[in-house]
Amino acid sequence: MKTKLKNIKPWTIILIVFLVLSCKETPKTINIFVDETTKSEIQYGITKLEEALQNYGLAMNVVENSAEAQLIFKNNAKDKENDSFELSINEGQSTLSAYNTRGFLYGLQHIREQLRIGKSWHELTPKTVNAHYGFRAIKFNLPWYSYRKGENLALHHDTCKDLKFWESFLDMMVENKFNVLSLWNLHPYMYMVESEKFPKSKSFTDEEFKEWQAFHRGIFKMAKDRGIDTYVFNWNIFVSDEFSKAYNIGEYKKGSGFGTFWGEGETNALLEEYTREMVTKTINEYPNLTGVGITLGERMGGMTSEERRDWINRTFVKALKDADREAKLFYRAPLSAGLTSHGTVSKSTEILTREAIENIGLENDVYLGFKFNWSHGHSSPKLCIVHGGILTDTYWNPKPKNYKGVYTVRNEDFFALRWAQPDFIRDFINNNSQDYIGGTIIGSETYIPAKDYITKEEHRTWNYAFERQWLFYKVWGNLLYDSDTPDAYFEDALKQKFNITEASELIKGWKLGSMNANRLASFFQGRSDGTLYTEGFKAKRGKFIDIEQFINHPVLDSSYVNIKDFVAGNFEDAQITPIELADIAEKESKEAIAIANALKAEHPENKLLQIELSDIEAWGHYGLYFASKLKGAVALQTYKLKGDKTQQTEAINHLEKGLQHWKSLTEAMERYNVPVMPNQFDKAFSWRKHIKDAENDILVAKKD
Known part of the structure; x- marks a missing residue:
């Protein structure tokens, strides 16, 4: 006689589910099967796995019969240059396949990372990675x-x-x-x-x-x-x-x-x-x-x-x-x-x-x-x-x-x-x-x-x-x-480090702020070591990039046009103009600062997080200084070329805004860092001493 599904009581279903889950409970000891040669080559990774298991109250044991193992190491054909790995899972037994030592070490790390974010052994995620660069x-x-x-x-x-x-x-x-x-x-x-x-x-x-x-x-x-x-x-x-x-x-x-x-x-x-x-x-x-x-x-x-x-x-x-x-x-x-x-x-x-x-x-x-x-x-x-x-x-x-x-x-x-x-x-x-x-x-x-x-x-x-x-x-x-x-991988790392839930916002803040470094170095061509020091807005072996140099210096990436050529009309429609560059830098820098401020307010006692958020804030003010200087330089060069006094006034206004952002950048950098530090091309570098250089740009713009 067949039992009709509708006659099964709800508590019976709950009991069945409980029994099934109980059968998949993580064992107290994780047995691994690995040949002696491989074991000696990857001992570092095995030791790290054992330490990770111990943190979760689990032991590790090496067995001689693969049928008894929860983790089997499979050595593919030797290929010293192939760092790929595959973690496959079949009926509760995991197999880690790799071509060389590194592949096994990275596969073991994948397992440890899964445990670190709270997964049980039976919840491990299969993964295959083909190494991109050797x-x-x-x-x-x-x-x-x-x-x-x-x-x-x-x-x-x-x-x-x-x-x-x-x-x-x-x-x-x-x-x-x-x-x-x-x-x-x-x-x-x-x-x-x-x-x-x-x-x-x-x-x-x-x-x-x-x-x-x-x-x-x-x-x-x-x-x-x-x-x-x-x-x-x-x-x-x-x-x-x-x-x-x-x-x-x-x-x-x-x-x-x-x-x-x-x-x-x-x-x-x-x-x-x-x-x-x-x-x-x-x-x-x-x-x-x-x-x-x-x-x-x-x-x-x-x-x-x-x-x-x-x-x-x-x-x-x-x-x-x-x-x-x-x-x-x-x-x-x-x-x-x-x-x-x-x-x-x-x-x-x-x-x-x-x-x-x-x-x-x-x-x-x-x-x-x-x-x-x-x-x-x-x-x-x-x-x-x-x-x-x-x-x-x-x-x-x-x-x-x-x-x-x-x-x-x-x-x-x-x-x-x-x-x-x-x-x-x-x-x-x-x-x-x-x-x-x-x-x-x-x-x-x-x-x-x-x-x-x-x-x-x-x-x-x-x-x-x-x-x-x-x-x-x-x-x-x-x-x-x-x-x-994916970004989710870095978000997991941020969650673990700072014990926060807003990791997606944090990685977004890092992206928005950090991009300002790439923007300047793409727009202002650097060559040998001392020709550009981006975070200090410096060139010429340690000298601040003044407004005149900023106007005339060539770009690195031909997707951009420098200020002098832009004002003269010597550029292609497809090129990114200094004004367009300033607009995107301004928009994204404001977003970066907003994210940093919101997270600081949400986690006032998280000192380690506060320190790193200060850098996002600093990059934001850096980007706003960069944007203001771009707009000010375009206006100043236009005034010089055409004699339009309104452009001179606009240049002064932009550069004065930039000065305030440089001061805010200085405050952010001195909050947790020493105010003066040695640099290869400036034995006593500081952001504060370049306030006068930002002020000098304004004086240059005021000259008739």
């Missing part, structure tokens, strides 16, 4: 024997010598799916190996040298455990002071400051032999080091492109071939096409470089590096220039077989102000994902994210500078890995 790197300039000099770099020395810092930094990298750490200084090799052929070149006592060896081995081992490749970069024809003095080589070593890395190249047999030996010994003695990077630029003045290529072949390339193991090469595209060290490009140099790499004879493919929009990558998402100018398609047509391009997105533009604009990164990826592009490096030349010298001590609740910029690294790293990462 090379996702951070450029980290070391404070010793650094390319540039200054307090802003030297103050990081002790922090960067502490392996606890590197453990924390590498944890951040793997959490955000960065897979390459690149370490930069003028001559890294003397800190890792000692020459046998040139014994007088020793730079340290035996005890000091052992400390440096342990330091580097510690970094490289921690990086490998986290699936992070490591490279050391230099600027080529540089040696230690001791080598220079003992063997009378390196006249430039007697100079100081800028002169130590800029000028004529010095080549001779001893220097080349020393370089080859040091590079080969480094590769042999540091098995966890992935590769080396070279620069065809500084200290190669007076050398032709052919001579520079040949020097690299005789030293670095030969050293790689002489080593006992394979190591990778990152080949930075020539920074100069002529005999100087100044940035230039030419088709002939591109042809020469392509031929050199195609005939390099190394086992591994080579990465060919370019600066994306020179030193100011947080500008336009379109490639406008590289170091030296505009490239032809020589490197990519026909498609290369043994190398891929990597863009370095430099940040010389904001160090105190936090930045997070995932839409810019998505646009960057959409514009620069050709099959010949292998990845991206982010990082700075004039800023080191180690010691936090910016935040006032009484407000700092973190240990290191990179932690105050946590969202910057989160949006960059995760989108470079998975370009489909």
Whole structure:
């Protein structure tokens, strides 16, 4: 006899549902099945998973029978370059499939993140990610024997010598799916190996040298455990002071400051032999080091492109071939096409470089590096220039077989102000994902994210500078890995960090405010490091961008038209005019400030949130200053060209409004940060001291 559904009592249905749910209750112990080789390679991730489970009262156990496991690790065909993963779930059993260590680590992180937002083991979400870029790197300039000099770099020395810092930094990298750490200084090799052929070149006592060896081995081992490749970069024809003095080589070593890395190249047999030996010994003695990077630029003045290529072949390339193991090469595209060290490009140099790499004879493919929009990558998402100018398609047509391009997105533009604009990164990826592009490096030349010298001590609740910029690294790293990462992912991170529900508004505020950095750097062309410092509204190696320079300076992105050409009528209809740019900056900056103020009012006791909201507010006033200056400059140039006094009055009014926004920006920046801080091109930078420059623009506008 069949029971009719309508005769079943409601309480019976409730009981059935309860029993079903009870059967799916999370077990007290999560059994995992993993082969020993994989387990040893991903021990870091397994340990992190076990710690996460313990936080929720669960234990973890490795079993020998896959049928008993709630989580099975499946090793696909080995592919060291494929960081993808798949988490599939079938009848309560999860299978994590990956091609390499990183894929497993990222899959395990996905599981931990699901648990962190409150899901039970049976509520885990399946996920498949195909890694977008294979090379996702951070450029980290070391404070010793650094390319540039200054307090802003030297103050990081002790922090960067502490392996606890590197453990924390590498944890951040793997959490955000960065897979390459690149370490930069003028001559890294003397800190890792000692020459046998040139014994007088020793730079340290035996005890000091052992400390440096342990330091580097510690970094490289921690990086490998986290699936992070490591490279050391230099600027080529540089040696230690001791080598220079003992063997009378390196006249430039007697100079100081800028002169130590800029000028004529010095080549001779001893220097080349020393370089080859040091590079080969480094590769042999540091098995966890992935590769080396070279620069065809500084200290190669007076050398032709052919001579520079040949020097690299005789030293670095030969050293790689002489080593006992394979190591990778990152080949930075020539920074100069002529005999100087100044940035230039030419088709002939591109042809020469392509031929050199195609005939390099190394086992591994080579990465060919370019600066994306020179030193100011947080500008336009379109490639406008590289170091030296505009490239032809020589490197990519026909498609290369043994190398891929990597863009370095430099940040010389904001160090105190936090930045997070995932839409810019998505646009960057959409514009620069050709099959010949292998990845991206982010990082700075004039800023080191180690010691936090910016935040006032009484407000700092973190240990290191990179932690105050946590969202910057989160949006960059995760989108470079998975370009489909939605804003919801970053919203979850914001909810967890600040214990708020308005995360969608917060990420919107970050987008609206941060975009002002990109607007200025797209409109006001920057080239080398000191030609633009966006957050300080500075150019010309530390000088404030005055109204006259603002009017006449060229744009970076040809989608825009500069003020002088706009007023003269020399522009295309499709170009964005200064007035249109001002209008959108004004509108979105006001929205950013409104969001910041609303969240501050809603969460007055949430100090950590208040600190970060202050940056959104600051970016808002920055954008309003930018908008006022754009409108004021257009009116002033119109007055100069046509003699219309009403335009002069309008210019003064706009610039006076801008002055008030600069003062508000200053107040926001001094609220939680030190009022004066060292900068590469301004030893005592502050927003407050530039109030007088904003006032001076008004005086200029008042002149007849």
